[in-house]
Amino acid sequence: MMSVDDSSSVVTKGVTHGACDYLIKPVRLEALRNIWQHVVKRRKNEWKDFEPLTSADDVDQHQKATAEAGYTSSANEGIIGKMKRGGKMTRMNLRNETSLLLQKSLVLFGLKLHRQFMAAVNQLGGIDKAVPKKILELMNVAGISTENVASHLQKYRLYLKRLSGSQHLGSMDPSFYKYNYQVRLFM
DNA sequence: ACCCGAATAT
């Protein structure tokens, strides 16, 4: 099992419900090297404490059907499954595990970062004139990349477009910015 | 070689 969620309760639940191991993303090469040990451990215990999920558990019908069709899970459906369903085949789908190991860790733009972002944007003469590289320089924040800024810039522009298209133009909207699942924003 | 921004993946 693999997730960015590293909370012990979630990890415990995953392993308790049958996962051989729980990899926290971004996955470290070291963790990958040890996967087999966990599989062996599971096998030695003969799946002792493993119990199939019942219909009462949070597994949707699609996942069940997929599993019965021979797939381990929808998450592991993979390229072949997508092709069968007529899904788009892009190069992203063809990436191998190598790139996964190089995955950057997540950077969340909290209110604080957003304010610095806005300050920089204003210095550059507005949202239309501001550009990632310069915004990053003016923000003067260590640990974030121009890509991080570019992504935020794109999101923010889309947000502004939505606003103007639905009449909230000009007024403060508290809906922009959900940080850690809590609504905030201002501006 | 570097940077953008739209599109797409995670």
Next chain:
DNA sequence: TATATTCGGG
């Protein structure tokens, strides 16, 4: 929904 990565082009 939020963020990361890709991709085509300037």
